Amino acid sequence: EGEKITTLDNQKFDLTPQILIIADTQKPLAIAGIKGGKGPEIDSGTKIVVLEAANFNPAIIRKGSRGLGLRTDASLRFEHGVDPNLTESAINRAAYLIQKLALGKTANDSVDLYPQKVYPQKIKLDLNYAKNLLGIEIPEREIKNILTRLNFKVIGVRNPLSVEIPTSRLDILIPEDLIEEIGRIYGYDKVIPVFPTASLVPPKRNDDILWENTIKNIMKEAGFTESYNYSFQKDPSASSSQGPAEVENPTSQEYRYLRPSLMPNLLKNIEKNIKTFGQIKIFEIGKIFTDKTEKRMFTGVAAGHDFYQVKGVIDLLFDKLGVAKVWYDDYQATPEDSSKSLWKEKKSAEIKVGDVEVGFLGELKNEQKLVAFDLDFEKLKTLALEDQEYKSISKYPATIRDLAVLVPPTTKVEEVLNVMDIAGGSLVVDIDLFDIYEGEGIPDGQKNLAFHIIYQAQDRTLTSIEVYKIHQNIIKALEENPTWQVRK
Structure with missing residues (x-):
C-alpha cells in the first residue's frame, strides 16, 4: 500500500495491494504480467542478466490492468490465458538466443517453482455425436488425421475415441470444441445444406x-x-x-x-x-x-x-x-x-x-x-x-300451457318437477319454472310455483284434446300429494 513504480516508458503508477508485482527485498521491480519497471532496465552497460519467466492468473492480471488503466501486449496475453508449461521452454529459448547472438554465458542452472503442475486433459469423442452435430459423416481415419495434425493425441481405436488435449490449447474444454476443430479443418463448405425436417403440430388447446x-x-x-x-x-x-x-x-x-x-x-x-x-x-x-x-x-x-x-x-x-x-x-x-x-x-x-x-x-x-x-x-x-346428444327439432308446432301449484315452503322445486315429468311422459318436451312467490294472495305457510309446460310430438301436430288429457294427468298426479294444491 502506498508504493510507487516507474515503468520502462517512464510512467509513474501508485500501487495497491490488489496489484501483483515482482519485487526484491526493498522495492517493486515490475508490474507482474503487465509491464517492467525502470529500475532493472537493461542498457549498454549491463553485464549480468537474471532471466525470469512466469505464468499468472488471468483474472488477477485483468484486475490489475483495469485498476491501473494500463493495457499492454503482455497483459492481453495473460488475460486470455497462457500455457504454464511453456514457461520453461520460453526461458530456455531466451538463454539460447543470448548465448548465440550476444555471446553470453550461463552462470548456473535454472530454478523452477511449479507448485501445481498442469497435465494434459483427456476428452471422450463420440463419432456418432460428431456426425449428428456436423450434419456430415467424416471417415474415422480422416478425423484421426485431422486431430493428429492439430497436435492432439488420439488414444484408442474404438468409438468413442479418447483424445489428449495439449496444455497449450486452453480453448478446448468439451467434446463440442473438438468437433468444431474437426469441422473447421475438414471444411464447412463440404457440408451439404439440408432443410430441417419437423412436423407441424398445433399446440394443445387450453x-x-x-x-x-x-x-x-x-x-x-x-x-x-x-x-x-x-x-x-x-x-x-x-x-x-x-x-x-x-x-x-x-x-x-x-x-x-x-x-x-x-x-x-x-x-x-x-x-x-x-x-x-x-x-x-x-x-x-x-x-x-x-x-x-x-x-x-x-x-x-x-x-x-x-x-x-x-x-x-x-x-x-x-x-x-x-x-x-x-x-x-x-x-x-x-x-x-x-x-x-x-x-x-x-x-x-x-x-x-x-x-x-x-x-x-x-x-x-x-x-x-x-x-x-x-x-x-x-x-x-x-x-x-361434454358431448351433446343431437336431437332433431320437430317440424310440428309446440303447445304451451301454464300451471301453478301451492306447496309447503320446505318443498323443493325438484320434487314437483319429477312428478310433472313422469306424469307428462314423452310428449312433454320441457318444463320451465318461471316464478316462485310467497306473500300477498298466497295462504300462510305456502308458496306458489309457476311453470311453463311445453307439449310437442315428433311425428304429428298434437290436438287440443291430446294436450288437455296430458295436462289433466299432470294435475291429477300433483294433487295426489295432500299438501300440494294446483291453482285453477
Whole structure:
C-alpha cells in the first residue's frame, strides 16, 4: 500500500495491494504480467542478466490492468490465458538466443517453482455425436488425421475415441470444441445444406382460456363489464369453515388474507360506482382460496336490474355454451360456508344442470337492490366440454300451457318437477319454472310455483284434446300429494 513504480516508458503508477508485482527485498521491480519497471532496465552497460519467466492468473492480471488503466501486449496475453508449461521452454529459448547472438554465458542452472503442475486433459469423442452435430459423416481415419495434425493425441481405436488435449490449447474444454476443430479443418463448405425436417403440430388447446374467453364475450354482449380485483382482502370473516388462507408476508394489513369469495370485492366495486351510474352490471372470473384448496369461480352483480333480467342472462349463457337440462331450484339455505349469509332466502335459487349444482342466483342481503350470481367455473367448463346428444327439432308446432301449484315452503322445486315429468311422459318436451312467490294472495305457510309446460310430438301436430288429457294427468298426479294444491 502506498508504493510507487516507474515503468520502462517512464510512467509513474501508485500501487495497491490488489496489484501483483515482482519485487526484491526493498522495492517493486515490475508490474507482474503487465509491464517492467525502470529500475532493472537493461542498457549498454549491463553485464549480468537474471532471466525470469512466469505464468499468472488471468483474472488477477485483468484486475490489475483495469485498476491501473494500463493495457499492454503482455497483459492481453495473460488475460486470455497462457500455457504454464511453456514457461520453461520460453526461458530456455531466451538463454539460447543470448548465448548465440550476444555471446553470453550461463552462470548456473535454472530454478523452477511449479507448485501445481498442469497435465494434459483427456476428452471422450463420440463419432456418432460428431456426425449428428456436423450434419456430415467424416471417415474415422480422416478425423484421426485431422486431430493428429492439430497436435492432439488420439488414444484408442474404438468409438468413442479418447483424445489428449495439449496444455497449450486452453480453448478446448468439451467434446463440442473438438468437433468444431474437426469441422473447421475438414471444411464447412463440404457440408451439404439440408432443410430441417419437423412436423407441424398445433399446440394443445387450453380449455381454461378457451371457455374463459367465450364466457367473457357472452357477458360483454349481454351488457356486463368485466372487473379485475386483487386476490387479497383485509377481513377474514367471509372465509369458509375450512379457515382463511393467510398470507405469510403481506404487503400491508389490507392484503392479509386470500379471498374466499369473489363477491365482497365486486360489492365494493358497486358501492364505489353506484352514485355515478344508475345501473351497473359487472362480473369477474378468478380464483378463490381456503387454507387447503383453491378453485375458479364466475361471479356477477347487477344493480338496478331485477331477478328475472339477470336470470335471462344466465339462460342465454347456458344456451350459447350448449349446456342443456338447466333448471332452477328454490333456495333453502344450501349454499356452502360463507355464502349462506349473502342470499335472500325467498328471492334466490340454486342453478342446476341435471343433478349437478353449479351455482346460485338471487337477490343479496344488501341495502341496495342487488341481484347476483355465483357459478363454479370448473363445473361450467366441464359441462360445456361434454358431448351433446343431437336431437332433431320437430317440424310440428309446440303447445304451451301454464300451471301453478301451492306447496309447503320446505318443498323443493325438484320434487314437483319429477312428478310433472313422469306424469307428462314423452310428449312433454320441457318444463320451465318461471316464478316462485310467497306473500300477498298466497295462504300462510305456502308458496306458489309457476311453470311453463311445453307439449310437442315428433311425428304429428298434437290436438287440443291430446294436450288437455296430458295436462289433466299432470294435475291429477300433483294433487295426489295432500299438501300440494294446483291453482285453477
